[in-house]
Amino acid sequence: MIKKFQFREEAGWSHADEILLCLDTGSWRVERPVLNKEKCNYCGLCALFCPTQCMVDRDDHFEPNLAFCKGCGICANECPRKAFRMRKEGDA
Amino acid sequence: MTNRKGGLSKVFDYFCNEDPFAEGLSPCPGCPLELALRLLGKILGSQDLVMTGTPSCSNPVMTGQNVGAWHRLTAYCTLMTGAAANATGLSRQYRRSGQDATVVCFNGDGCAADIGFQALSGAAERGENFIYVCYDNEGYMNTGVQRSGTTPIGAKTATTPVGPKQRGKSTRRKNLPLLMAMHRIPYAATATLSHLEDFAKKLLKAKEKKNEGLAYIHLFAPCPTGWGVPTHQAIEVCRNAVRTNYFPLWEAEKGIFTLTHQVKKPKPIMEYTRLIKKYNHLKEDELERIQEEVDYEYEFLRHLTEFRKCVATKHQTAGE
């Protein structure tokens, strides 16, 4: 008895509308970006350069979506006003 | 086009489409390749996009797993040997059947400069209608950082180690973007991820130009893991590559060269190499040698941009 097929086609077709794969990349993080809102002038460079494009627009500042932020620190490094600071996960 | 708010950079205007990728993808933290892919989707939009990719670092992102996918784009997984040939087949059939399509071949330097170069050069010569983006991380990163044809002289990789008899790679890199421009294709350009507006403009121009023939973009994309760059400095490395003229930003339309970003006072190559561990072993004379390479390549390029004055004939100005 042959098991039920996963693929509806004969060959290897994937369908994003059926299964959109996603990794829990937030769990990779060892440091998180913390914003000092007073320094932020809402230029958006942090969001532009963020490799995971996980910055959420909060109208007057951007906030990383920590579910997917890998903690690379590019936002902190690229911010012209140094508004982000990387803080070790687990530290207060 | 714009719904940009307040003080936001005008560069946002170029990224008006939705990110077609899933939120959690496999590239290492700080990987410019991930940024490149997400921005490419945002710039070009998914309406008529067909992406092709090879086994590489981009493959776990581009190519699905069983019936699942990492993005909502139309995608085709190619072989490294025939990446440009697969894109040829797709674009020819779309052209023939009257379907609007922007076929983008998205490959690393190993595919573009080495094993898949024949197919790429053939597609360029035939004037195939697609965009070829080579993300250049100067080696075979997915297999564990081995040297490729674009690995620069002096660089330490897993197959060009440093020891008493070898000091990293002993030969210079292949200047692939220049080689592609020498095919006199409608569009060849270099870009990198520190200069996003430049990248976006070039991608949009490539989309337009691909209707006349092959459009090629050589995207400098450092590999933090493979090069020994702290993850937060990946974009800084891109920027310094431009500022030192190690990776000048230019475009060429049918062999007519233009610098798209003039560096007024180029910094010494040390400003670039000091950020990267793969150059840690280099002594002063070796750095001088690299500086000479950079100076030569830049001078060569500058002469090419001046060359346009000599050949501004009727044919060339009319776009041939």
Place this chain on the structure above:
Amino acid sequence: MNAHARLLGCGKKGMLNMEGTEFNKTKIKVITGNSAAAHGAMLCRPEVLALYPITPQTEVVEEISGFYASGELDAEVVEVEGENSAMNIITAASAAGARAFTATSSYGLVYMYDALLQAAGYRVPIVMVNVNRETPGITAVSSGQQDMISTRDSGWIQIITSSCQEILDSIIMAYRLAEDFDIQVPVMVNYDGFYLSYLAEKVEVPCRADVDGFLAPLKDQPQRPILKPGEPMGFGTHGILEGYLELRYKHSTALERAKVKFDEIDKAFERHFGRSYGGQIDTYRTADADMVLVASGSLSGTAQKVIDLKRDQGLKIGLIRLRMFRPFPRERLIETLRGKKAIGVIDRSICFGWNSGPIYVELRALSPEIGYIPMMSFIDGIANMDVSVANIERMVRILQSASEGDSYQKVTWIGMEEE
């Protein structure tokens, strides 16, 4: 001739091709095997073709280029820079929905090996002509089936033809087979280089409308999946564990289905065009035969002549011409070979590691079903060496003595051994 198709397709008067001859008439031509292949491909209206020359196939790409230049062939023709790219181009074009074609030979076939495997695994219904020639290693510009044999586990359907007419007809049948919704497997149509590639014979070139009519049933089938711009579909996904296994299973079972399907298509072809080749195998005087020769390709004509000669001398001998090598026509071979007294297999290639012919090795795997029958491997026709009447008569003598219970040598390198 299918009367309905004739009415539908050929009823239009005054349609002229570029030569000024009538479009709707079957034409009798004296053409080479290569020309027959080019005609066969052109008649199927491929939409994307990738052409790269290699001896002895070159004439195929030249003629197709001519059809394109004259307007007879309306298609995207890619004058590609190598065979590897040729296979990649038509694979992707097929994934995007095109009917696609290419032609190659030997060095070209092995140069596209990674793409060949991909095409099969991607299950794209493309058709490729392979003009058999010896493979690299010993430089040779000569005939031999080693190229085809070296790709036998690629997952392609492999058909071997033996006349110029059969080349043309088999390409038309190949599209029916490859594109069948139940099959969706690429098909390689093989013929002997030099012998058939350059041999000119009388060939009936069907009119385009008749070919359209023959291929029309494909349009009534469900639509195979196609890569369309803007649709969230990925092609060539990673097969993970059971996912990979499932795709392999589907591929393998599709090849099993292809056997009977090919027989059916052969019958349909006969109804439509009045010519039949027997499907998977073509049998000649095997019903009452004690001894059977198994051959393939252009040497089959000579073998048939020897069968007639020996029959005249009272020998009960027959011939099986293998038309399908992948999938291997197990069932029909078993049915034909069961109860015979001796079997001789002529191979134009070597099965390294077995020191015998590869088709012979595969036939030996049928022993549990056909019982113990003396079986001999004859290696002949390597590198253009002529498989002459005398050579085949020599094989028959060995076969006859074995059938009478004498001891026999399992493998004979005809041409290497003193008689």
